[in-house]
Amino acid sequence: MNKLITIERHFVEEQKLNPHATGELTDLLYDVAFAAKLVRREVVRAGLVDILGMAGTTNVQGEEVKKLDLFANEKIINAIGQHGRFAIMGSEENEGTIAPPKNETGKYVLLFDPLDGSSNIDVNVSVGTIFSIYRLTGDNPKKADINDCLQKGLQQVAAGYVIYGSSVVMVYSSGHGVHGFTYDPTIGEFLLSHENITTPKKGKYYSINEGSFHQLHDSTINYIDYLKEEDKETGRPYSTRYIGSLVADFHRNLLTGGIFVYPATKKHPNGKLRLMYEANPLAFICEQAGGRATNGRERILDIDPAELHQRTPLYIGSEDDVLIAEEFEQGKR
Ligand code: AHG
Ligand code: MN
Numbered sequence: 151m152n153k154l155i156t157i158e159r160h161f162v163e164e165q166k167l168n169p170h171a172t173g174e175l176t177d178l179l180y181d182v183a184f185a186a187k188l189v190r191r192e193v194v195r196a197g198l199v200d201i202l203g204m205a206g207t208t209n210v211q212g213e214e215v216k217k218l219d220l221f222a223n224e225k226i227i228n229a230i231g232q233h234g235r236f237a238i239m240g241s242e243e244n245e246g247t248i249a250p251p252k253n254e255t256g257k258y259v260l261l262f263d264p265l266d267g268s269s270n271i272d273v274n275v276s277v278g279t280i281f282s283i284y285r286l287t288g289d290n291p292k293k294a295d296i297n298d299c300l301q302k303g304l305q306q307v308a309a310g311y312v313i314y315g316s317s318v319v320m321v322y323s324s325g326h327g328v329h330g331f332t333y334d335p336t337i338g339e340f341l342l343s344h345e346n347i348t349t350p351k352k353g354k355y356y357s358i359n360e361g362s363f364h365q366l367h368d369s370t371i372n373y374i375d376y377l378k379e380e381d382k383e384t385g386r387p388y389s390t391r392y393i394g395s396l397v398a399d400f401h402r403n404l405l406t407g408g409i410f411v412y413p414a415t416k417k418h419p420n421g422k423l424r425l426m427y428e429a430n431p432l433a434f435i436c437e438q439a440g441g442r443a444t445n446g447r448e449r450i451l452d453i454d455p456a457e458l459h460q461r462t463p464l465y466i467g468s469e470d471d472v473l474i475a476e477e478f479e480q481g482k483r
């Protein structure tokens with residue numbers, strides 16, 4: 151009978167690994183897990199409450215916003231905000247930064263994608279939430295500003311995601327390996343289900359939106375052709391798996407091995423995915439699990455951010471697969 155370890159208990163155990171921890175990061179992680187429970191509550195009954203369909207607005211990304219995008223965004227801001235254990239936040243759905251409620255503050259920065267895979271909400275396909283946590287750059291939380299939200303991904307103190315799928319799983323790392331917790335609705339807790347996740351060095355799945363074929367650069371087309379060739383020795387052809395929710399594609403590849411690519415295209419010269427609350431947190435998780443994450447040339451975690459919503463090409467997953475994809479992107483194959 152395996153031990154029932156709640157995510158909160160796991161946070162406390164991990165805190166003991168940092169001798170001078172004050173417990174503030176643990177508290178913030180509690181709040182993120184709590185917010186995930188609130189979002190889950192609506193996602194799993196989306197058809198019964200008025201959160202399907204379009205909100206009738208467009209966000210800073212130029213995307214048509216779905217009601218669940220806004221609902222998740224509001225829930226996370228309020229759930230995290232009420233305890234104020236952060237100094238400043240950034241969200242996909244907010245053009246500017248988000249300050250804590252007055253006279254509340256903390257020494258952490260939270261960046262998040264409240265609802266990833268919005269195009270899949272109304273059709274009952276897995277969606278997710280992605281989060282990324284940094285320490286303030288200065289020592290006065292009252293002076294927190296956009297620069298605290300623009301730190302390199304390698305400065306993250308913790309990151310993770312929640313996948314609202316056939317089961318709801320929260321995966322996070324605070325630098326001591328990657329751990330997954332499955333939500334048990336009968337007790338309302340996230341319970342440890344995937345301890346110390348490591349990703350296979352090589353996979354058999356590739357996730358690229360081939361619908362963009364005519365937008366793809368030749369280097370990417372050559373890579374896809376390579377994956378489709380018959381070659382027993384290198385386990386080709388790979389199978390294609392593309393869900394349209396980054397979190398769901400990433401989570402499958404993390405567990406089974408594989409590569410997710412959203413490359414630079416003729417239409418999106420910097421790709422589509424956002425560095426601060428999609429690529430960086432998943433790159434942190436991926437590297438902690440032994441995988442690799444780059445923009446085709448440079449390590450994602452080394453990219454020096456210039457703006458909150460900047461985009462980046464993303465090659466992420468099994469190390470050997472990402473290395474081969476990079477050789478194609480760099481014209482070496
Ligand atoms: P979001 O719903 O947070 O805006 O993110 C959607 C992203 C990502 O989840 C997914 O991998 C990608 O958009 C799919 O883009 P395409 O439809 O262009 O393939
Ligand atoms: Mn979006």
Ligand code: MN
Nearest residue numbers: 263266267428
């Ligand atoms: Mn997203």
Ligand code: MN
Nearest residue numbers: 242263265266
């Ligand atoms: Mn989103």
